[in-house]
Amino acid sequence: MPRSSMVMGALAMAPLLMGSTLEAQQTNTPLLACYVPRSGTLYLVGQNGAPGTCRAADHVLVQWSAVGPTGPQGPAGPQGPPGTGSSLAGSATLGNVETVVANVSFTFTQPGTQTFVTATCPTGKIAISGGLLRDDSYGGYSPGSGSPWVHELGSYPNKAFGYSDREWVVHLSAQSVGTFRARLVVTCARIN
Secondary structure, eight states: OOHHHHHHHHHHHHHHHHGGGHHHHHTTOOEEEEEETTTTEEEEOSSTTSOSSOSSTTSEEEEEOSSOOOOOOOOOOOOOOOOOSOOSOSSOOEEEEEEEEEEEEEEEOSTTOEEEEEEEOOTTOEEEEEEEEOBTTTBOOOTTSSOOOEEEEEEEEGGGGTSOTTEEEEEEEESSOEEEEEEEEEEEEEEO
């Protein structure tokens, strides 16, 4: 048998001799073997209980890997679907901003009573900020005036709790009794 046929036969048999080293090929770990020129055989070294180096000085250490060099970058993938909802995230722009003022009045009959007051934006716009306007003449607390002492517990867009994105809510708690009057302001905008 010609020597080149023996070498090719030994290389063809190498995968069978490797057994569990196929896993190493998938992780790009190089395979090490020794080629015996006299017989044309090939044996593994450096793994799975095989010798650490070639057994004789005339055996030739060879190395290969199942993973080749990195190829060129592929083409860009398809564009994703458009987003949904009326979120302020992304590259949206605000347009047609306006302020809506709602006069609110609520009678508290006992201290500790809580209520929610709401101002609503026109259709097609969302609430982007808001709160109460209080001053000495409207919504301010003056002892003996009949106006209750009120704490504002929260001020937020109703969308934060899964409700309408057109509404701004203020959560109030009375510390005394009486009729509370104030102006609830909401800034509304169209999202483009």
